[in-house]
Amino acid sequence: MRISLLSVLPGPARATLRVLTVSLCTLPIFSAVAGAEEHEALRDLFFGAAMFHANQENYFDAIVALDTELAQFHRLDEPELDPFSAHLGQAEFSVGDLELSYRMHRQAGRAIEAVLKGNVSRSVRNEAAYRLARIHYHKQQPVNALHALEWIEGRVPERVRAQEQFLRARVFMQLGRFDEAVELLKDLKGEKSLAGFIEFNLGIAQLKSGEEARGILELTDLGKKRSSELAEQALYDKTNLLLGAYLMEAGELQQARPYFDRVNLEGPFSNRALLGAGWAEAHAGRYERALVPWKMLQNRKGTNESVQEAMLAVPYAFGKLDVHSTAAIHYGRALDSFGSEIDTLTASIHSIREGKFLQALRRKEATQVQHWVVALRNLPNAPETHYLLDLMASNDYQAFLHNYRDLNDLYERNEAWLKSLSAYEDIIRHRRAYYDPLLPKLDEQFRKLDARIKLRLEQRDTFAGRIEQMLVSRRPEYLATADEQAVRLAMRELRRQLAQNPQGFTEVTRSRVARLQGVLDLRLSTEYDQRLTQAYKHLQELNGEIEQLQGVYQSYVRSRQAATHSYTGYNQQITRLRAQIRNYQQRLEMLMARQGSMLEALAIEELERRRTQLESYQIKARFALADSYDRANALQEQREDQRKIEQYREAQPESLPDDNPPELEAGEGGDT
Amino acid sequence: MFRMLQVTILLLLTGVAVAQNVSRDEIRGLDEQIQDVKKDVIDLTATLAQLEEKLLFPSNSQVAFFVSIADGQPFELESVELRLNGEIVAHHLYTYREIQSLQKGGVQKIYTGNVQTGVHPLQVRFIGKTPSGRAYQADATYQVDKAVGPKFVEISILGTESEIHFKDW
Numbered sequence: 001m002r003i004s005l006l007s008v009l010p011g012p013a014r015a016t017l018r019v020l021t022v023s024l025c026t027l028p029i030f031s032a033v034a035g036a037e038e039h040e041a042l043r044d045l046f047f048g049a050a051m052f053h054a055n056q057e058n059y060f061d062a063i064v065a066l067d068t069e070l071a072q073f074h075r076l077d078e079p080e081l082d083p084f085s086a087h088l089g090q091a092e093f094s095v096g097d098l099e100l101s102y103r104m105h106r107q108a109g110r111a112i113e114a115v116l117k118g119n120v121s122r123s124v125r126n127e128a129a130y131r132l133a134r135i136h137y138h139k140q141q142p143v144n145a146l147h148a149l150e151w152i153e154g155r156v157p158e159r160v161r162a163q164e165q166f167l168r169a170r171v172f173m174q175l176g177r178f179d180e181a182v183e184l185l186k187d188l189k190g191e192k193s194l195a196g197f198i199e200f201n202l203g204i205a206q207l208k209s210g211e212e213a214r215g216i217l218e219l220t221d222l223g224k225k226r227s228s229e230l231a232e233q234a235l236y237d238k239t240n241l242l243l244g245a246y247l248m249e250a251g252e253l254q255q256a257r258p259y260f261d262r263v264n265l266e267g268p269f270s271n272r273a274l275l276g277a278g279w280a281e282a283h284a285g286r287y288e289r290a291l292v293p294w295k296m297l298q299n300r301k302g303t304n305e306s307v308q309e310a311m312l313a314v315p316y317a318f319g320k321l322d323v324h325s326t327a328a329i330h331y332g333r334a335l336d337s338f339g340s341e342i343d344t345l346t347a348s349i350h351s352i353r354e355g356k357f358l359q360a361l362r363r364k365e366a367t368q369v370q371h372w373v374v375a376l377r378n379l380p381n382a383p384e385t386h387y388l389l390d391l392m393a394s395n396d397y398q399a400f401l402h403n404y405r406d407l408n409d410l411y412e413r414n415e416a417w418l419k420s421l422s423a424y425e426d427i428i429r430h431r432r433a434y435y436d437p438l439l440p441k442l443d444e445q446f447r448k449l450d451a452r453i454k455l456r457l458e459q460r461d462t463f464a465g466r467i468e469q470m471l472v473s474r475r476p477e478y479l480a481t482a483d484e485q486a487v488r489l490a491m492r493e494l495r496r497q498l499a500q501n502p503q504g505f506t507e508v509t510r511s512r513v514a515r516l517q518g519v520l521d522l523r524l525s526t527e528y529d530q531r532l533t534q535a536y537k538h539l540q541e542l543n544g545e546i547e548q549l550q551g552v553y554q555s556y557v558r559s560r561q562a563a564t565h566s567y568t569g570y571n572q573q574i575t576r577l578r579a580q581i582r583n584y585q586q587r588l589e590m591l592m593a594r595q596g597s598m599l600e601a602l603a604i605e606e607l608e609r610r611r612t613q614l615e616s617y618q619i620k621a622r623f624a625l626a627d628s629y630d631r632a633n634a635l636q637e638q639r640e641d642q643r644k645i646e647q648y649r650e651a652q653p654e655s656l657p658d659d660n661p662p663e664l665e666a667g668e669g670g671d672t
Numbered sequence: 673m674f675r676m677l678q679v680t681i682l683l684l685l686t687g688v689a690v691a692q693n694v695s696r697d698e699i700r701g702l703d704e705q706i707q708d709v710k711k712d713v714i715d716l717t718a719t720l721a722q723l724e725e726k727l728l729f730p731s732n733s734q735v736a737f738f739v740s741i742a743d744g745q746p747f748e749l750e751s752v753e754l755r756l757n758g759e760i761v762a763h764h765l766y767t768y769r770e771i772q773s774l775q776k777g778g779v780q781k782i783y784t785g786n787v788q789t790g791v792h793p794l795q796v797r798f799i800g801k802t803p804s805g806r807a808y809q810a811d812a813t814y815q816v817d818k819a820v821g822p823k824f825v826e827i828s829i830l831g832t833e834s835e836i837h838f839k840d841w
Contacts, residue, residue, distance in 0.1 A: 042740070042779065595702060
């Protein structure tokens with residue numbers, strides 16, 4: 001749809017405003033919202049790592065990271081002990097936000113609906129309802145958005161309160177409930193995070209609700225602001241352009257001109273503003289003044305629609321000023337320019353049909369610069385993207401473009417994974433080749449070590465048991481040294497022999513045996529406490545050594561397990577994952593082809609529209625050129641005739657008499 | 673009057689109408705399929721990433737270092753260099769978006785590797801500047817005590833104080 005500025009009708013003005021309202025309601029607020037997030041203390045490192053991706057708008061990596069963390073968290077036996085629990089709510093909502101940014105509305109909606117149905121606090125439920133409403137709003141479903149907003153009971157959390165109210169106002173505007181929107185937006189005025197957007201929407205809502213004067217005043221105040229920030233200045237320029245067009249539609253030509261003049265001459269809306277300013281003067285019949293902005297516009301980038309229109313507007317104004325020869329020269333220039341642009345457009349259409357446009361979109365280097373869409377045309381054989389700027393700036397086309405690039409990105413990631421899987425198989429093969437011959441020998445050594453360790457452990461347990469026993473009842477014999485043990489055994493043997501054959505031994509021998517036994521018992525008895533202490537110390541030392549031994553043992557077990565796990569049990573998983581990736585690659589190729597053909601169709605349609613427009617301009621310019629020549633010739637002839645008459649008059653010696661001679665006068669009276 | 677032209681305000685403010693040969697239903701259907709495939713690839717990537725970690729950085733030898741910027745004075749980190757056991761394991765030059773992300777509280781996983789259990793000296797060096805252009809740099813050393821499980825160390829940079837703090841997670 002286009003707005004005629006030549007026909008001053010109240011109807012079109014209303015229609016324009018109706019469409020504008022819808023479009024302005026969808027002004028992006030992410031920039032405003034982005035800064036509103038509070039910087040909370042980090043409790044979980046991996047949540048911070050996910051946010052590192054999210055803050056850079058690497059949505060895919062951020063979603064993968066957060067999904068992984070959330071899945072791990074929900075698998076824990078006692079999740080409340082995990083530090084990630086401190087960020088759980090934030091993480092759940094962040095995933096929804098990221099999915100929304102990554103154009104996964106359905107997934108985001110499902111996640112948030114799950115939060116709504118879950119056992120959560122009212123504050124969390126309210127925030128979830130707000131976020132669900134936002135999803136519906138972005139999907140252009142204002143009725144559903146309003147239903148979601150109606151689930152909010154009480155107040156939403158402070159950090160999203162302003163955004164929630166702003167969203168509610170825009171939903172009301174989409175539903176045509178402008179009075180309610182006005183009230184909400186008035187309350188919001190002064191909210192810094194939404195500065196500019198509130199005033200803009202408030203002005204539109206007031207215009208639509210019948211408060212025309214207030215609306216114009218609101219938008220005028222906004223349009224008078226200035227900012228060094230490009231985005232803010234663009235909003236002010238857009239406001240001025242909108243008001244200028246609106247007033248022209250309403251026939252207020254005198255009032256419209258200042259609004260066009262306020263638009264920044266270097267900004268993205270300057271071309272339309274210059275064109276509008278010219279038409280405001282032309283409609284008022286001030287063609288000399290109309291020429292000032294138009295001539296400025298005429299020298300700008302020749303692919304711009306406003307510039308092309310100005311190429312015809314300038315000679316039109318000269319024609320109105322009866323300077324037909326100058327008009328003819330400008331029409332001639334316009335014709336040359338249109339002809340060359342039509343050729344460019346035709347070449348661009350061919351280039352798109354040959355797939356060059358999609359090739360250019362897939363190339364990474366173009367996206368490294370800020371105005372990557374314009375940079376596309378610098379790539380080899382890429383189409384003339386200056387003609388596609390307006391199309392590419394539209395919401396639908398932006399979504400298509402991003403989706404196409406997302407699909408391409410996913411495809412390339414999967415290709416990289418396929419290469420990685422091959423590399424992993426190589427690693428596994430090398431590990432198997434290294435460990436397989438090594439492990440049996442190690443296992444054999446380990447078994448020997450294991451047997452020794454077990455023996456020592458049993459001995460230690462025996463000693464420990466005896467010491468425990470000795471703490472309860474004295475057992476001096478347990479603490480005899482090896483020599484003493486040998487003596488004890490020898491004495492026991494001697495006593496046995498003495499008992500079996502008492503006559504075989506002398507009294508001296510028997511008394512010596514008894515004395516030796518006494519000496520041994522006395523030593524063991526008197527040194528018992530000291531020996532028990534020593535034994536206990538030795539047991540502690542033994543425990544320390546055994547602990548070290550067990551550490552080595554555990555370390556070996558772990559290393560042995562790690563070695564085994566480093567190359568066994570992967571093959572099936574890798575095969576399955578590879579098949580899955582290939583399956584997804586086929587899907588991605590099919591979807592890329594469909595999305596790509598949609599992009600191409602829209603681009604070609606836009607280029608053909610522009611070409612048709614230029615062809616019609618060409619026809620008009622040709623007729624106007626011929627007409628200008630005719631008028632210029634006629635004027636020249638008229639001047640030539642005038643000059644000849646003057647020359648003839650100058651050549652006459654005397655002037656002719658003005659009155660009749662008397663005889664003729666008398667004759668005319670007749671007889672009476 | 674010579675009528676020929678119009679100012680295209682709607683192009684300025686509204687989405688360009690969808691091509692006639694592309695229906696809304698077709699767009700919606702395609703968009704839903706794209707959303708589905710995105711979800712599937714996200715899930716698959718998470719599985720693949722876990723497989724990669726298990727294969728390349730098993731938990732008994734895994735060590736990972738994370739870089740964050742401490743709250744306070746605005747600071748633009750330019751580069752960070754990490755030496756582990758005397759060898760350079762990471763040297764990162766920061767992009768504008770990475771700096772912004774760190775300033776918003778993001779944490780960069782700068783290095784993941786494998787080391788044996790025991791103590792490993794880590795040396796960190798950073799260079800950066802304040803928005804006004806004043807340059808800062810600092811070096812710091814830390815003993816990474818690697819036990820049986822995976823080891824995560826946060827390197828917190830206090831730019832304007834020329835300090836580096838370490839935290840075991």
